[in-house]
Amino acid sequence: xxxxxxxxxxxxxxxVVRKDLLHEIKQTVNVPSFxxxxxxxxxxxxxxxxxxxxxxxxxxxxxxxNYVKPDESNKAQAIVEQKKRHKFIDKxxxxxxxxxxxxxxxxxxxxxxxxxxNPQFYQKNEKLLESGIWAEVTLAYxxxxxxxxxxxxxxLRPIQIARxxxxxxxxxxxxxxxxEWIDVLIxxxxxxxxxxxxxxxxxxxxxxxxxxxxxxxxxxxxxxQNNYNSIELGGxxxxxxxxxxxxxxxxxxxxxxxxxxxxxxxNNQRKQVGAVGFWDNVAFDEVANMKIKDADTIQIxxxxxxxxxxxxxxxxxxxASFAFxxxxxxxxxxxxxxxxxxxxxxxxxxxxxxxxxxxYNYIPGWEIPKIDDxxxxxxxxxxxxxxxxxxxxxxxxxxxxxxxxxxxxxxGDNVEGRDSRALQKTVLGFLKLIYPIGEPTPExxxxxxxxxxxxxxxxxxxxxxxxxxxxxxxxxxxxINKDGEKVVVWCPESKDSIATQDPRKTGDVEIATEQxxxxxxxxxxxxxxxxxxxxxxxxxxxxxxxxxxxxxEIIDNGPKPKSLAIRYGDTGYSYDKLFADxxxxxxxxxxxxxxxxxxxxxxxxxxFIESIVKIGDCKKIILTTKMGESIDETQKIQxxxxxxxxxxxxAGIDFEFTFSDLIHARYIITNNGWNISLDRxxxxxxxxxxxxxxxxxxDLDLRPCLETKIVYTKVE
Numbered sequence: 001x002x003x004x005x006x007x008x009x010x011x012x013x014x015x016v017v018r019k020d021l022l023h024e025i026k027q028t029v030n031v032p033s034f035x036x037x038x039x040x041x042x043x044x045x046x047x048x049x050x051x052x053x054x055x056x057x058x059x060x061x062x063x064x065x066n067y068v069k070p071d072e073s074n075k076a077q078a079i080v081e082q083k084k085r086h087k088f089i090d091k092x093x094x095x096x097x098x099x100x101x102x103x104x105x106x107x108x109x110x111x112x113x114x115x116x117x118n119p120q121f122y123q124k125n126e127k128l129l130e131s132g133i134w135a136e137v138t139l140a141y142x143x144x145x146x147x148x149x150x151x152x153x154x155x156l157r158p159i160q161i162a163r164x165x166x167x168x169x170x171x172x173x174x175x176x177x178x179x180e181w182i183d184v185l186i187x188x189x190x191x192x193x194x195x196x197x198x199x200x201x202x203x204x205x206x207x208x209x210x211x212x213x214x215x216x217x218x219x220x221x222x223x224x225q226n227n228y229n230s231i232e233l234g235g236x237x238x239x240x241x242x243x244x245x246x247x248x249x250x251x252x253x254x255x256x257x258x259x260x261x262x263x264x265x266x267n268n269q270r271k272q273v274g275a276v277g278f279w280d281n282v283a284f285d286e287v288a289n290m291k292i293k294d295a296d297t298i299q300i301x302x303x304x305x306x307x308x309x310x311x312x313x314x315x316x317x318x319x320a321s322f323a324f325x326x327x328x329x330x331x332x333x334x335x336x337x338x339x340x341x342x343x344x345x346x347x348x349x350x351x352x353x354x355x356x357x358x359x360y361n362y363i364p365g366w367e368i369p370k371i372d373d374x375x376x377x378x379x380x381x382x383x384x385x386x387x388x389x390x391x392x393x394x395x396x397x398x399x400x401x402x403x404x405x406x407x408x409x410x411x412g413d414n415v416e417g418r419d420s421r422a423l424q425k426t427v428l429g430f431l432k433l434i435y436p437i438g439e440p441t442p443e444x445x446x447x448x449x450x451x452x453x454x455x456x457x458x459x460x461x462x463x464x465x466x467x468x469x470x471x472x473x474x475x476x477x478x479x480i481n482k483d484g485e486k487v488v489v490w491c492p493e494s495k496d497s498i499a500t501q502d503p504r505k506t507g508d509v510e511i512a513t514e515q516x517x518x519x520x521x522x523x524x525x526x527x528x529x530x531x532x533x534x535x536x537x538x539x540x541x542x543x544x545x546x547x548x549x550x551x552x553e554i555i556d557n558g559p560k561p562k563s564l565a566i567r568y569g570d571t572g573y574s575y576d577k578l579f580a581d582x583x584x585x586x587x588x589x590x591x592x593x594x595x596x597x598x599x600x601x602x603x604x605x606x607x608f609i610e611s612i613v614k615i616g617d618c619k620k621i622i623l624t625t626k627m628g629e630s631i632d633e634t635q636k637i638q639x640x641x642x643x644x645x646x647x648x649x650x651a652g653i654d655f656e657f658t659f660s661d662l663i664h665a666r667y668i669i670t671n672n673g674w675n676i677s678l679d680r681x682x683x684x685x686x687x688x689x690x691x692x693x694x695x696x697x698x699d700l701d702l703r704p705c706l707e708t709k710i711v712y713t714k715v716e
Contacts, residue, residue, distance in 0.1 A: 004183060004187070004379065007175055007176060008382070011172035011175040015383055017381070017383050018379070018380055019377040019379065019380070020377070021052070021056065022036055022190065025056060025059060029063050031089075034249065034384035034388060035089060035159055036063075037383045037385065038134075038159045039059045039063070041383055043056075044059070062089070066086075066136070068110055076088065076109075076110050076111070077150075077151070080139050084140065084141045087138045090110055090135070091108040091135075092106070092107045092128065092133065092134075092137055092153075093106060093128055093129070094106075094122045094132075096129075103117060104117070104149075105128075114148070114149045114151075115139065115149065115151045115152060116142070116149050116152035117156075118153065121156045125156070127158075135156050135157060136156070136159065138153070138154045138156070140154040159385070164389040164393055169390055169437075170437040174437060174438070178434060184381070184382065185387075186216055187379060189381070189387075191216065191371070191377055192375060192378070193209065195374060195375045196216070197209030197212075211367075212369075215364070217430065217433055218363045219232070221361070221426065221429030221433070222321035223248055223250065223280055223281050223321070223388075224394040224432045225395070225426075225428055225429035227305075227318075227320075228321040228322075228360060229321065229322045229323075229324075229358050229359050229360050230321075230322075230324070231287070231323075231324040231362050232362075232363035233344075233346065234327070234365015234366045234367070234368055235365065235370060236327055236370070237370040237371055237372075238368045239368075239371050241255075241285045241325055244281065244285075247384050248387075249385075250388060250392050251281040251283060252275060252278075252281070253285050254283065255285045261274070261300055263275060264301075265297070265301070265304060265316070266312040273318065276304065276319075277320070280320060280321065280392060281321045282320050282323070283323040284325065285326075286326050287324040287325060288327065288346040289326075291348075298355065300312065302355055304318065319395075324359075325365075326346060329662070329664040330346070331667050332366050333675050333713065333715050334677040334711065334713055336493050336494040337498075337499050337561075338563070339499045339503055339505075339563060341677075342461075343362070343462050344462045344466075353466070353467060356459065356462065358418070360421070360422035360426055360456060361452070361455035361456065364458065364491075364493065398428065401428055401431045402428070404431055404435070404440075405427060405428055405431065408445045409449065409479075411479050411480070412478030412479050412480055413488075415478070416474065419477060422455075423452050423453055443482060449479050450479070450487065453479060453489040454489050454491055460472050460474075461475050461491065461500055475501070496511055497511070498511065558581070559674075562711075563710075564711075566684065566707065566709070566710070567705075569704050570704070570705045571696070571701065571702055572701055573684065573700075574699070574701040574703075575611040575700060576614070582670070582674045582712060583612060583615055583618070583668075584672075585617055586617060586618055586672045586674070587618060587620065587671055588621075589670050590621075590622040590623075590624075590668070591682075592665060593624075593681045594626040595625070595683065596637050597629070600683075604682045605644070605682060608682050609621065609644065613651050621648070621653060621655050622656045623656070624658050624660055625663075626659065626660065626663060627661060645657070665677075666680070673715050674714060675712075675715050676710060676713070678708075680708040684705050685700065685703045685704070685705055686703065686704045686705065
């Protein structure tokens with residue numbers, strides 16, 4: 001055990017478990033983490049290797065014997081009928097049926113909604129009457145033919161904690177420093193905080209991993225702060241969906257993208273509140289695929305996201321938070337430097353300005369590394385069930401933390417009404433998580449405010465890009481730090497992007513630029529100093545390059561950043577004319593083109609590379625593409641690429657190619673600073689088959705095009 005393990009066992013005895021045991025067993029059984037950890041804490045509460053091995057066997061045997069799989073409900077009922085009683089591990093809840101004037105229990109996977117239950121069980125465990133609890137339930141078979149039920153609860157022992165003592169939480173928290181407590185929270189969801197620190201080296205200004213840790217902590221906020229709306233878009237396998245489905249029985253993950261007014265908000269026919277009335281947090285998985293079943297849903301969602309209530313024939317209130325998570329496969333530099341696209345491009349069309357403006361925090365999921373085996377915590381962490389009770393307790397308590405917020409929080413310019421609400425709720429969530437007792441130092445509070453303001457700015461920047469007027473133009477939001485100085489907060493990915501900071505090209509918007517030699521800049525400086533800089537970095541500048549430039553101040557040398565729209569049937573767009581000027585001087589060219597399974601697609605790739613060879617500057621080409629739909633098709637693509645590689649060796653060009661089924665975006669990136677986004681990839685021409693005598697078969701300048709868009713962006 002390391003120092004943090006020793007502290008955890010000292011201050012939270014019986015509330016911690018070795019997370020490596022969870023990962024090991026989780027690979028073989030699909031059971032919620034908090035159920036597994038309950039069993040591990042019972043059977044593996046030892047440091048003796050032999051006892052732990054025996055305990056793991058016992059846990060697996062219990063799961064095999066007692067855990068009901070959803071597709072085995074009929075088998076489970078048959079076991080009870082044949083053996084007359086059997087113990088199950090399942091989620092159970094109790095409903096009062098008004099028509100019958102009695103209570104019935106229902107088990108999630110057992111498949112029966114009419115299980116008789118003695119009042120002593122739900123009187124002792126009130127959660128049975130709410131969202132239900134996971135428990136060890138002994139069911140017995142009722143052999144009385146006249147009765148209208150076949151099964152009854154003979155015994156019930158909750159797996160979830162029956163009683164939460166907040167004072168023990170407060171006393172335990174006092175034994176840890178701020179950094180230690182943050183690591184405890186991250187360890188408790190199975191991630192090694194040291195792994196985050198190692199991966200943080202790629203993020204500027206995040207040497208100790210604090211920024212990555214704050215990203216992970218942001219996922220907690222909807223579970224500790226009521227009526228909170230967050231969004232996280234980023235890469236796959238970063239744990240977004242897993243977090244909201246595994247670590248708290250008070251959170252639910254809506255998969256499949258389906259959302260209706262009845263299931264989510266209110267069912268008019270049953271006169272019953274939907275999911276917002278039963279959960280602390282409702283997470284929407286794969287938000288890009290979210291389908292809105294009726295027109296009223298979005299309007300009612302807007303009302304609920306704004307103030308936690310809505311009218312559906314009657315006034316309905318709820319406290320549940322919304323967390324929207326999804327994948328973002330587009331190239332981030334390309335998007336932030338594009339006037340026509342934004343970082344919410346993958347959201348459903350139904351998400352209009354009003355919905356987006358209600359997002360309090362946009363977590364930049366593209367900065368979070370993929371979770372692999374090296375990411376797992378092999379030390380101690382809080383039992384997930386105990387952690388979920390901690391979060392549920394904090395969810396219901398705001399008044400204890402408002403005095404700290406009011407004492408320290410001072411906002412600067414451009415923080416408008418909804419910005420202020422977002423900032424307060426995000427900061428309040430961090431205070432609850434990191435300081436359930438006590439309060440932060442002024443420096444620590446400033447760090448939280450800066451991060452919270454960045455998350456809100458990321459939302460506002462995208463709104464400002466989308467809306468053609470000035471409604472969301474006040475994006476340079478600031479706060480007053482502990483020294484009384486005004487600090488403007490920037491988003492790292494877009495702070496030096498004119499397209500994001502000044503999407504309407506007015507030329508009078510200040511941006512933050514990295515310090516670099518004036519000769520390497522593609523624009524002239526106006527000489528106007530910045531008002532402030534990001535909380536993560538300060539410019540120590542003796543050069544005059546700290547300002548933006550108007551479009552007419554662009555230096556007139558070489559190709560320009562632009563957006564090119566090609567209409568269906570247009571001609572005159574060979575690869576030479578489209579790309580030669582931008583590829584001149586590039587030694588390394590990276591191409592992402594997902595689709596090469598058809599013959600004409602391989603021809604397009606060869607023609608594009610011929611253009612590169614004619615320029616004569618390139619020494620290395622890197623290609624990423626998708627595999628074919630079959631093994632034979634993939635082999636055919638690989639054979640073609642190998643032939644191309646051999647031909648390029650003769651031309652003195654190194655050719656590397658890799659396959660990935662995760663890619664979607666199509667682009668060209670050069671080491672001379674150009675990022676070219678390709679709407680259709682290389683396949684911009686109409687397929688004219690083997691019509692050798694049609695104009696354009698040999699000369700691509702004469703080949704009619706498909707409708708497409710190409711964005712040329714200069715990356716500093």
